[in-house]
Amino acid sequence: NAGVMQNPRHLVRRRGQEARLRCSPMKGHSHVYWYRQLPEEGLKFMVYLQKENIIDESGMPKERFSAEFPKEGPSILRIQQVVRGDSAAYFCASSLIKSVTEAFFGQGTRLTVV
Amino acid sequence: QQQVKQSPQSLIVQKGGISIINCAYENTAFDYFPWYQQFPGKGPALLIAIRPDVSEKKEGRFTISFNKSAKQFSLHIMDSQPGDSATYFCAASNTNAGKSTFGDGTTLTVKP
Numbered sequence: 001n002a003g004v005m006q007n008p009r010h011l012v013r014r015r016g017q018e019a020r021l022r023c024s025p026m027k028g029h030s031h032v033y034w035y036r037q038l039p040e041e042g043l044k045f046m047v048y049l050q051k052e053n054i055i056d057e058s059g060m061p062k063e064r065f066s067a068e069f070p071k072e073g074p075s076i077l078r079i080q081q082v083v084r085g086d087s088a089a090y091f092c093a094s095s096l097i098k099s100v101t102e103a104f105f106g107q108g109t110r111l112t113v114v
Numbered sequence: 115q116q117q118v119k120q121s122p123q124s125l126i127v128q129k130g131g132i133s134i135i136n137c138a139y140e141n142t143a144f145d146y147f148p149w150y151q152q153f154p155g156k157g158p159a160l161l162i163a164i165r166p167d168v169s170e171k172k173e174g175r176f177t178i179s180f181n182k183s184a185k186q187f188s189l190h191i192m193d194s195q196p197g198d199s200a201t202y203f204c205a206a207s208n209t210n211a212g213k214s215t216f217g218d219g220t221t222l223t224v225k226p
Contacts, residue, residue: 004157029144033213042120042203043158056213091157100214101146103181105157 002104004029004094005074012112015098019079019086021109025094032075033103037089043051049075052096082113119140119204120124120217127224133191135220140185144206148206148214149189152201160216162189194224 005024010049021080025032030051041053049069051114060067066080069075079086093103120137127133137149143162146165150158155158164178165185171178177190191198205214 013199016192031212035216042118042218043214045213045215048212056211060215093157098212100212101148101163104215105150105159107157109157 004092004104005093006065006090006109008109009029009107010110010112011081012114013082014079015083019082019111019113021077021079021092022074022113023077023092023094024074024105025092026096026104027093029096031095031098031103032069033093033095033100034075035093037091037108039088043091046077055098061067068107076077079111082111087111087113117215118204118217120204120220122220124221125223126167127194127222128182129196129224129226131194131224133198134188134195134224135202135204135222136186136188137206137217138161138184138186139206139207139215141215142185142204143208146207146209147178147180147187148207149176150205150216152203152219158203160180191222195221196224196226198222200226208209217226 034046048056049068064080066078089108091108093105095103137143148163149161151163152158180187201219204217207214
C-alpha cells in the first residue's frame with residue numbers, strides 16, 4: 001500500500017516559467033491538502049480539494065496559483081510565471097475522509113526558481 | 115496573525131535528557147492538536163496527538179501536556195536519543211474545517 005506520492009521530488013524552473021507539481025494520494029483517499037514550507041518555517045495551508053472540487057482555497061495566493069484534483073489522475077498544483085519567492089517545499093497530504101486526524105503527508109516537491 | 119506559536123526555534127539536548135517543546139494557540143475553535151516529526155528531505159510524519167478533553171497523553175517516550183485554559187500544549191521527549199534529532203512541528207486543527215495550522219518548527223539535536 002503505497003503512501004502519498006509526489007513528483008517530481010526536485011524541480012528547477014527559471015523565472016517566468018510554469019511549475020506543475022503532482023500528488024497521487026493513498027489508494028482510496030479522495031481528500032487532498034496542499035501545504036507550502038518556506039525555509040526555516042512551518043507548513044502553511046494552501047488548498048483543500050476533494051475529487052473534482054475545491055473545498056477551501058483560503059491559503060492560495062490570488063494570482064498565478066491554481067490547483068485541481070480531477071476524477072482520474074493525480075492532484076496538480078500549478079504555478080504560472082514563477083518568481084524567486086515561490087522557491088519552497090510543497091507538500092501534499094491525503095485522507096480517506098474529511099479528517100485532519102487521518103491525513104498522511106508525501107515527501108514533498110522542492111521547487112527552486114533561478 | 116500567527117495562530118500557533120512554537121518555541122524554542124532550536125534545542126540541543128544530551129542523550130538521555132528530556133526535550134521540551136512548547137506551543138500556544140489563539141483560536142478556541144481548534145479541537146485537535148498533533149505533533150509531527152520531520153527528517154531532512156522527508157515529509158512530516160504524525161508523532162502523537164491530543165484532543166482538548168484530556169490534559170495529558172503518553173505514547174512511549176513521547177508525552178503531550180495540554181492546558182486548555184492557558185491555550186498551551188507541549189511535547190516532552192523522555193530519554194532523548196540521537197535518532198530523535200529532527201524538526202518537530204506542533205499543529206492545531208479545526209476538524210470541521212479539514213485543515214491544520216502549523217507552528218514554525220523546532221530543530222532538535224540530541225548529542226551522543
